[in-house]
Amino acid sequence: KLNDAKFCVATSSGTSALLTSLGALGVGPGDEVIVPPYTFMATVTVVLLHYAMPVFVDSDRETFLMDPRKLEQAITDRTAAIIPVHIGGAVADMDSILAIAKKRNVRVIGDACQAHLAQWRNRSAGSWGTSACYSFQLSKNLCSGEGGAILTNDEDMADKCHAFHNCCRRRNRSSGKTTYQGGRNTNVRMTEFQGALLLSQMEGVEERARIRSENAQYLTSMLREIPGIIPAKMYEGCTRNAYHIYMFRYQPEHFANLPRHKFIRALSAEGIPCSGGYGPLNKVDFIRDALHSRPYLRVYGKEAIEKWAERNECPENDKLCSEAVWFMQNMFLGPRSDMDEIAAAIRKIQAHAPALAAKA
Numbered sequence: 001k002l003n004d005a006k007f008c009v010a011t012s013s014g015t016s017a018l019l020t021s022l023g024a025l026g027v028g029p030g031d032e033v034i035v036p037p038y039t040f041m042a043t044v045t046v047v048l049l050h051y052a053m054p055v056f057v058d059s060d061r062e063t064f065l066m067d068p069r070k071l072e073q074a075i076t077d078r079t080a081a082i083i084p085v086h087i088g089g090a091v092a093d094m095d096s097i098l099a100i101a102k103k104r105n106v107r108v109i110g111d112a113c114q115a116h117l118a119q120w121r122n123r124s125a126g127s128w129g130t131s132a133c134y135s136f137q138l139s140k141n142l143c144s145g146e147g148g149a150i151l152t153n154d155e156d157m158a159d160k161c162h163a164f165h166n167c168c169r170r171r172n173r174s175s176g177k178t179t180y181q182g183g184r185n186t187n188v189r190m191t192e193f194q195g196a197l198l199l200s201q202m203e204g205v206e207e208r209a210r211i212r213s214e215n216a217q218y219l220t221s222m223l224r225e226i227p228g229i230i231p232a233k234m235y236e237g238c239t240r241n242a243y244h245i246y247m248f249r250y251q252p253e254h255f256a257n258l259p260r261h262k263f264i265r266a267l268s269a270e271g272i273p274c275s276g277g278y279g280p281l282n283k284v285d286f287i288r289d290a291l292h293s294r295p296y297l298r299v300y301g302k303e304a305i306e307k308w309a310e311r312n313e314c315p316e317n318d319k320l321c322s323e324a325v326w327f328m329q330n331m332f333l334g335p336r337s338d339m340d341e342i343a344a345a346i347r348k349i350q351a352h353a354p355a356l357a358a359k360a
């Protein structure tokens with residue numbers, strides 16, 4: 001209800017929610033699934049688990065999200081699904097993505113694992129597309145240690161997801177009886193124990209989202225004024241950001257060419273926890289190894305596998321991965337004065353950048 005969705009299938013994790021959504025669509029060997037490169041690895045591991053081919057669409061460096069201008073050219077007659085990821089809790093450009101998906105008759109499965117309560121055009125990010133997947137893993141804005149959920153407004157999709165995640169058992173809504181429904185399936189049900197934890201966490205979820213949002217917006221107003229610090233922009237349709245990760249780009253030329261890793265070290269030394277975030281996912285070994293496995297070579301052929309890396313280059317994302325700096329959501333639950341301390345620490349580093357850059 002909170003996310004404007006008619007149906008919810010509770011799962012063991014965000015990963016299993018994504019696996020189930022793709023399974024419900026019948027994604028399998030020979031299919032292609034479109035993903036962004038700036039995301040947690042699970043967005044791609046689920047594609048590999050179905051022996052489908054991940055196809056990367058480059059990032060928009062301004063927003064850190066899938067660049068919708070590069071989406072259509074990635075669609076082929078093999079494309080079975082597009083997985084836009086609402087990274088950091090900022091919503092992907094759903095107007096453009098859904099319009100292209102509709103035109104080309106491809107399903108959209110949202111990865112909303114970081115986007116609890118985020119909204120696109122004043123409606124939950126989870127209410128757009130065929131389904132949206134959430135995670136309740138311990139780092140997330142709403143958590144039960146591990147856990148996940150699929151939200152959908154499509155009853156047929158809800159039934160298929162339910163069957164896939166429940167060893168193929170389909171529940172008849174009126175009689176309550178279960179029947180077997182054909183197809184590949186698994187057991188990735190959420191436990192009662194996780195459910196109980198989640199229900200207790202639901203209390204205050206709106207309040208915590210509001211505090212994060214107010215603090216993050218205040219921090220943005222200050223960081224915008226610091227040369228060389230570029231907070232991630234939101235698309236105009238993103239009417240609510242979940243701020244799971246606060247993301248900005250760091251430009252060393254405004255800090256006496258102090259490299260990013262030294263900036264991160266100095267900021268950490270000031271007592272501000274931060275990191276450089278994701279590396280380029282399209283270049284990781286586990287994907288290359290999976291593609292060179294026997295089943296992949298058999299299904300797709302050596303030539304296609306060898307051309308894969310070149311077809312999946314994401315130059316904008318490579319740059320983004322070398323510029324990004326992150327703060328995590330829990331830093332935004334404190335008082336507003338915490339934000340002043342973050343901005344002050346960055347200004348202090350900027351003032352001392354020549355000395356810091358000269359040090360080993």
Ligand SMILES: *Cc1c(COP(=O)(O)O)cnc(C)c1O
Nearest residue numbers: 013014015040042113114135137
């Ligand atoms: C956390 C996360 C997942 C996976 O969720 P788990 O519950 O950890 O399996 C998938 N995608 C994104 C973008 C995530 O942040």
